[in-house]
Amino acid sequence: MYFPSWLSQLYRGLSRPIRRTTQPIWGSLYRSLLQSSQRRIPEFSSFVVRTNTCGELRSSHLGQEVTLCGWIQYRRQNTFLVLRDFDGLVQVIIPQDESAASVKKILCEAPVESVVQVSGTVISRPAGQENPKMPTGEIEIKVKTAELLNACKKLPFEIKNFVKKTEALRLQYRYLDLRSFQMQYNLRLRSQMVMKMREYLCNLHGFVDIETPTLFKRTPGGAKEFLVPSREPGKFYSLPQSPQQFKQLLMVGGLDRYFQVARCYRDEGSRPDRQPEFTQIDIEMSFVDQTGIQSLIEGLLQYSWPNDKDPVVVPFPTMTFAEVLATYGTDKPDTRFGMKIIDISDVFRNTEIGFLQDALSKPHGTVKAICIPEGACSLLGKLRLECADLLETRGVVLRDPTLFSFLWVVDFPLFLPKEENPRELESAHHPFTAPHPSDIHLLYTEPKKARSQHYDLVLNGNEIGGGSIRIHNAELQRYILATLLKEDVKMLSHLLQALDYGAPPHGGIALGLDRLICLVTGSPSIRDVIAFPKSFRGHDLMSNTPDSVPPEELKPYHIRVSKPTDSKAERAH
Amino acid sequence: MYFPSWLSQLYRGLSRPIRRTTQPIWGSLYRSLLQSSQRRIPEFSSFVVRTNTCGELRSSHLGQEVTLCGWIQYRRQNTFLVLRDFDGLVQVIIPQDESAASVKKILCEAPVESVVQVSGTVISRPAGQENPKMPTGEIEIKVKTAELLNACKKLPFEIKNFVKKTEALRLQYRYLDLRSFQMQYNLRLRSQMVMKMREYLCNLHGFVDIETPTLFKRTPGGAKEFLVPSREPGKFYSLPQSPQQFKQLLMVGGLDRYFQVARCYRDEGSRPDRQPEFTQIDIEMSFVDQTGIQSLIEGLLQYSWPNDKDPVVVPFPTMTFAEVLATYGTDKPDTRFGMKIIDISDVFRNTEIGFLQDALSKPHGTVKAICIPEGACSLLGKLRLECADLLETRGVVLRDPTLFSFLWVVDFPLFLPKEENPRELESAHHPFTAPHPSDIHLLYTEPKKARSQHYDLVLNGNEIGGGSIRIHNAELQRYILATLLKEDVKMLSHLLQALDYGAPPHGGIALGLDRLICLVTGSPSIRDVIAFPKSFRGHDLMSNTPDSVPPEELKPYHIRVSKPTDSKAERAH
Known part of the structure; x- marks a missing residue:
C-alpha cells in the first residue's frame, strides 16, 4: 500500500480524494488535494541543513x-523515537551499541x-x-549522529488532540497550538488557496495587485473605525x-482590474467570532456588469x-432578495437542505x-409553513435553522458537512429606513451602490422602493461575499449622498470630484477570506484559520494586548487618557 | 515592422530587450519584459463588455x-479620435456620413x-x-456605434508628461496621475514582480504565506510605533x-518556512522619502544558516x-562590515563604480x-585616499558620493542607471554604545539577533566587540534588505535582554517562554519592497511606486488625511485631545 503524505497532496493533486473525516490526524488517510496534478511539489529542503522532511520518506528512499x-513526538522503551x-x-x-553511547544519550534524555x-x-x-497507518510506515532511520538543537521544558499541554484544550489556553500558548496537525493544515490550505486565487486573478485575467x-x-x-492619533494636535x-x-x-x-488581499479593520467591541482585523479578497473592475x-x-x-472537496459547480443559483426572504426567511439561507417556507394562505382563505383569519386580513398578510419530509415541525424563518438543529440532534442529517452550496442573492433594496x-433613509449597504437600472426613476419619486445592483454570495447559510456595481455619475452620487442620505458631502469631496x-x-x-477558509476547512471558529487571532474581547492572550502605555509616549500624539473616574472628578469640580 | 504592446510584454517575455530609456511613453518601443516566454498573456477582456483592449489591436485583427x-486621448479635426x-x-x-450623425455628435462633443x-x-x-511609432499604427477602427459612458470636466492638468507637474498637484489628483503611463507601468511591474516572488517562495520552495x-x-x-486606542480605558x-x-x-x-508581503508602520514624523506605512517581503526559515x-x-x-533588465548574476559579492567601512566609508556602498578608499598610511609613515603625522600617531590612525581614474578629488567616506555627483554633473557617467549592483554586508557588530x-549598550539591529558563532565568548567578557549574524543586502548604495540568524536559546536571549541591554523582560515574556x-x-x-521597486523602475521617489502615498509630512493630500474627529467619537476610546494650549491652561491653574 502506498500512503502519500498529506502535504505533498496539498500541493499536488492525486486521484479523487477520500472524503473528509472530522478528526484528521498526522499522516492519516486524510488528504488535502489542493492543486492540479500537473503541479510540481515544492522543494521543502532547499537552503537548509536537512536533506529531507520527516514525512516524505518512503521505500523509494531505502539506502539513502x-x-x-x-521535534521528538514520543519515545518507546529507549529504543524507538x-x-x-x-x-x-x-x-x-536509537542505537544500542557501546560505540554510539553519546547518540543514545542525546536521544534518550531529550524531553518530548x-x-x-x-x-x-x-x-x-x-x-x-510495517505500520500501514503511517505514510512512512515501511521505513525507519538507522541513526549515525544526533544533535540536540534545543531542549523543551515541560509543556502546559500535549500538542496532539488540541480540540480538547480550552481555547484560552490554546491562544495563550498559540506557538504550541500551531504545531497541531489541524492548525498546520488550516494555515497551509489558506496559503495555497490564496495563491491559486492570485494566479487566477493576476496570471489568467490580468488583475493588478495594488496595496x-x-x-x-x-x-x-x-463609527466602527479604529482611530490612530497623529503628531498633529487633534488630527x-x-x-x-x-x-x-x-478601489473606486x-x-x-x-x-x-484591481485586486488585493486586503487587511480591514472594524471595532465592534466584543462580538463572538468577529476579529478587529480581518482579511478580504478585494476586487474591482471597470466596464463590467453584475453578471460579469x-x-x-x-x-x-x-x-x-x-x-479534496467535490468540485465547485458553476454557475451558482441566483435568487432575488424578495425570493430568499419569502422562501427561507433570511437573506443568507443555508441551501444545503430544503424545508422551504411555503405560502399556504389560499388553503386558509x-x-x-x-x-389565521386575522393574519390574512392584514395588508400583505399570509400564512406560511415549512414542509419537512418525514419531519415533526412548523416554525418559520429563523426557526427553520432551529428545526434543522433539532432534527440533526435526532440523527436526521440535513446539512452534509462535505457539501458546499453557493447562492447569489440579488436585487437588494437600495435604502433602508x-x-x-x-x-429618514440609510444605505442598505453603502452609499456608492448603484441603483437597479429599472428603478432609477424611483430615486426621485419613491426611493424606498428602489432596488440596488448589490449582490451577496452565500455559502451554506453564511454571507461570504458582497459587492455591487457602483455609481460612476457624479451628479447621481451627489444627489444620493446629499439629498437622500443627508450626509456631509465635504468628507467625500475627493470621490465626487474624481x-x-x-x-x-x-x-x-469583496470575499471574506477568514469566513471562507473557516467553512472550507470545517473549522468551528474563524480563530482556527488565523495564525494569531484575538479573543472575542479583542485581546491577544499570548502577549497581553492591548496594554497600557506610559504617559510620556502619549505626549507626541497630543492625547490623554480620560478614565471614567476622571470625568466624574471633573463634574465634582 | 512588428510592435508588440508594452503590456503584453510585461506578462510574456519576448526577445532580449531594448535598453531602458529614461522617458518611456505610451506604446513606445520601451518594453517591460517581466515574465518568462512560456507564460501566457492574461485575458484582459474576460467578463467585460469590450472584446479587446485598445492597445492590443494589430494587422492580425483586420476585419474583426x-x-x-x-478614454479620449485627443481628437483631430473632428475626423480622428x-x-x-x-x-x-x-x-x-469618426464617421462623416449623414446616417451616422449621432455617432459623430457623441465622438466630436465629448471632452478629452x-x-x-x-x-x-x-x-x-x-x-x-501607417504610424510605425505606434504599436497599433497599422490599423484603425471604423466605428458603427458609440456611447458616451461618462463625460469629463476640465482637467486641472494634462495626463501626459506627469513629471512636469508639481508633486503636490499630482498627489491631490492622484486618480488622474494614475492614468499616466509611468504610474501604470510602475504599479503593474510591482504587481508582477511580487507575483513572481510568491511563485518562487510558495510554489517552488514550499513557503507558507501567513498573515x-x-x-x-x-x-x-x-518609540516610533503608532498607537491605537482600544475601548478599554488606558489600553x-x-x-x-x-x-x-x-515570525519567530x-x-x-x-x-x-514563512513569508508575507507585510504592511509595516513607522511613525518618524516628517522625513523625506519615508512613508508612515510601507511594505516588506518578510521571510523566516527554520534550520537555516546565513548562507542559506x-x-x-x-x-x-x-x-x-x-x-527588460539585464539578468541578475548570482551569487552576490559579500563584504564584511569592517571591509565596507574601510573601502567605502559607509555600510551601504554604491558598488556600481570604483573610487575605493585606499589606506595610504604606509606612504606617509x-x-x-x-x-598627517598627528593622525597616524593616534590609535587606529590612518591616512586614506580615494583613487579616481582620470579624476581631480581626494575626499573620503560620504564625500565619495559627492565626488560622484560632481563628476556626473561634469559628464563622467559613473553610475549607470541600467546597472544593478548587489552586495551582501555581513559581520556587523552585535551592539553599539x-x-x-x-x-550602556543597545542592539545594533534588534535584540533577537544571534551573535557570531566565533564571538559568543565575548558576550561575557567584551560584548562591545562581539559580531552578529546580521546581514544587509545593498543595491546601488541603498539598503534594500536586512536580516539575521536569531537567538533560539531562551537563556542566551534572557542574558542579552536583561543583563546586557537592561530591557524590561516582562514585555517579552511570551517570546522568552516560547x-x-x-x-x-x-x-x-525582510526586503524593503517600496525601495526595491523604486530602484528597479528608476523612480525618483518611493511615492512613484505606491498607489496612494502620503506626503513627506504624512498627509494624504487627496482626501485631507489625517483629519479632526468629533469629541463624541473619542469617548468610546477614553482619550481626550490635549492641545498645546490645554497644558498651558493647566499650568495656569
Whole structure:
C-alpha cells in the first residue's frame, strides 16, 4: 500500500480524494488535494541543513543517507523515537551499541518536543513491523549522529488532540497550538488557496495587485473605525473597514482590474467570532456588469477550490432578495437542505380559525409553513435553522458537512429606513451602490422602493461575499449622498470630484477570506484559520494586548487618557 | 515592422530587450519584459463588455468586429479620435456620413478624457498613413456605434508628461496621475514582480504565506510605533514596525518556512522619502544558516527580476562590515563604480607633514585616499558620493542607471554604545539577533566587540534588505535582554517562554519592497511606486488625511485631545 503524505497532496493533486473525516490526524488517510496534478511539489529542503522532511520518506528512499530535523513526538522503551516535522512523522531507531553511547544519550534524555537533528540511513522495517497507518510506515532511520538543537521544558499541554484544550489556553500558548496537525493544515490550505486565487486573478485575467493605505480618514458614519492619533494636535488617521474608496479611485485612475488581499479593520467591541482585523479578497473592475462579476467569482472559487472537496459547480443559483426572504426567511439561507417556507394562505382563505383569519386580513398578510419530509415541525424563518438543529440532534442529517452550496442573492433594496428615525433613509449597504437600472426613476419619486445592483454570495447559510456595481455619475452620487442620505458631502469631496473627471462604469466585490477558509476547512471558529487571532474581547492572550502605555509616549500624539473616574472628578469640580 | 504592446510584454517575455530609456511613453518601443516566454498573456477582456483592449489591436485583427472602452486621448479635426486604455492607444475614424450623425455628435462633443464605448471594424490604415511609432499604427477602427459612458470636466492638468507637474498637484489628483503611463507601468511591474516572488517562495520552495496581526503591543523601545486606542480605558494597541516577533513565534510553532508581503508602520514624523506605512517581503526559515538565507534571496531576485533588465548574476559579492567601512566609508556602498578608499598610511609613515603625522600617531590612525581614474578629488567616506555627483554633473557617467549592483554586508557588530549614555549598550539591529558563532565568548567578557549574524543586502548604495540568524536559546536571549541591554523582560515574556518550548534554530530577512521597486523602475521617489502615498509630512493630500474627529467619537476610546494650549491652561491653574 502506498500512503502519500498529506502535504505533498496539498500541493499536488492525486486521484479523487477520500472524503473528509472530522478528526484528521498526522499522516492519516486524510488528504488535502489542493492543486492540479500537473503541479510540481515544492522543494521543502532547499537552503537548509536537512536533506529531507520527516514525512516524505518512503521505500523509494531505502539506502539513502539523510539528515532530518524535527521535534521528538514520543519515545518507546529507549529504543524507538518518533520524529515530527510539518510534513509528518518518521520512526528513528536509537542505537544500542557501546560505540554510539553519546547518540543514545542525546536521544534518550531529550524531553518530548525537544528539537533534534539526526543523520542516518533509511532502512526498511523488519518484516511484520510495517505500520500501514503511517505514510512512512515501511521505513525507519538507522541513526549515525544526533544533535540536540534545543531542549523543551515541560509543556502546559500535549500538542496532539488540541480540540480538547480550552481555547484560552490554546491562544495563550498559540506557538504550541500551531504545531497541531489541524492548525498546520488550516494555515497551509489558506496559503495555497490564496495563491491559486492570485494566479487566477493576476496570471489568467490580468488583475493588478495594488496595496492601498490603511492609515486613512474616517468615512461618514464610520463609527466602527479604529482611530490612530497623529503628531498633529487633534488630527487622527482611521483604520478603514475596507479599501472601498481607494478601489473606486483606482478605476478612475484607469487601473481597470484591481485586486488585493486586503487587511480591514472594524471595532465592534466584543462580538463572538468577529476579529478587529480581518482579511478580504478585494476586487474591482471597470466596464463590467453584475453578471460579469458573478462569472469572475464563480471561476475564482472553482479554480482555487481544494482538490479534496467535490468540485465547485458553476454557475451558482441566483435568487432575488424578495425570493430568499419569502422562501427561507433570511437573506443568507443555508441551501444545503430544503424545508422551504411555503405560502399556504389560499388553503386558509376561507378558514374560520381566528388568528389565521386575522393574519390574512392584514395588508400583505399570509400564512406560511415549512414542509419537512418525514419531519415533526412548523416554525418559520429563523426557526427553520432551529428545526434543522433539532432534527440533526435526532440523527436526521440535513446539512452534509462535505457539501458546499453557493447562492447569489440579488436585487437588494437600495435604502433602508434609519433605525433611529424611520422617516429618514440609510444605505442598505453603502452609499456608492448603484441603483437597479429599472428603478432609477424611483430615486426621485419613491426611493424606498428602489432596488440596488448589490449582490451577496452565500455559502451554506453564511454571507461570504458582497459587492455591487457602483455609481460612476457624479451628479447621481451627489444627489444620493446629499439629498437622500443627508450626509456631509465635504468628507467625500475627493470621490465626487474624481467621478467628474471621466470615471468609467465599474463594480466589484469583496470575499471574506477568514469566513471562507473557516467553512472550507470545517473549522468551528474563524480563530482556527488565523495564525494569531484575538479573543472575542479583542485581546491577544499570548502577549497581553492591548496594554497600557506610559504617559510620556502619549505626549507626541497630543492625547490623554480620560478614565471614567476622571470625568466624574471633573463634574465634582 | 512588428510592435508588440508594452503590456503584453510585461506578462510574456519576448526577445532580449531594448535598453531602458529614461522617458518611456505610451506604446513606445520601451518594453517591460517581466515574465518568462512560456507564460501566457492574461485575458484582459474576460467578463467585460469590450472584446479587446485598445492597445492590443494589430494587422492580425483586420476585419474583426470589436467593442472598445477607453478614454479620449485627443481628437483631430473632428475626423480622428485616439482612444486610450491601460494597454495603449488606438485610432478611431469618426464617421462623416449623414446616417451616422449621432455617432459623430457623441465622438466630436465629448471632452478629452471622457470615457466612451465604441463598436466597429478593424481596418488597415490607408497606404502611407501607417504610424510605425505606434504599436497599433497599422490599423484603425471604423466605428458603427458609440456611447458616451461618462463625460469629463476640465482637467486641472494634462495626463501626459506627469513629471512636469508639481508633486503636490499630482498627489491631490492622484486618480488622474494614475492614468499616466509611468504610474501604470510602475504599479503593474510591482504587481508582477511580487507575483513572481510568491511563485518562487510558495510554489517552488514550499513557503507558507501567513498573515500576522497589525494590532499588537508596543515593543520595548518602540518609540516610533503608532498607537491605537482600544475601548478599554488606558489600553492601547500599537501598529508594529515589522512582524518580527510573530515570525519567530511561527518558527516555534513549526511552520518551518514563512513569508508575507507585510504592511509595516513607522511613525518618524516628517522625513523625506519615508512613508508612515510601507511594505516588506518578510521571510523566516527554520534550520537555516546565513548562507542559506543569502542563496534563497539571490534566487528570489533572479526569478522575479523584470525581463527588460539585464539578468541578475548570482551569487552576490559579500563584504564584511569592517571591509565596507574601510573601502567605502559607509555600510551601504554604491558598488556600481570604483573610487575605493585606499589606506595610504604606509606612504606617509615617515612624513613630516604635521597633520598627517598627528593622525597616524593616534590609535587606529590612518591616512586614506580615494583613487579616481582620470579624476581631480581626494575626499573620503560620504564625500565619495559627492565626488560622484560632481563628476556626473561634469559628464563622467559613473553610475549607470541600467546597472544593478548587489552586495551582501555581513559581520556587523552585535551592539553599539547608546547615544545618550555611551557606557550602556543597545542592539545594533534588534535584540533577537544571534551573535557570531566565533564571538559568543565575548558576550561575557567584551560584548562591545562581539559580531552578529546580521546581514544587509545593498543595491546601488541603498539598503534594500536586512536580516539575521536569531537567538533560539531562551537563556542566551534572557542574558542579552536583561543583563546586557537592561530591557524590561516582562514585555517579552511570551517570546522568552516560547524559546523554552523547543524553538528550532531559525533566521530570516525582510526586503524593503517600496525601495526595491523604486530602484528597479528608476523612480525618483518611493511615492512613484505606491498607489496612494502620503506626503513627506504624512498627509494624504487627496482626501485631507489625517483629519479632526468629533469629541463624541473619542469617548468610546477614553482619550481626550490635549492641545498645546490645554497644558498651558493647566499650568495656569
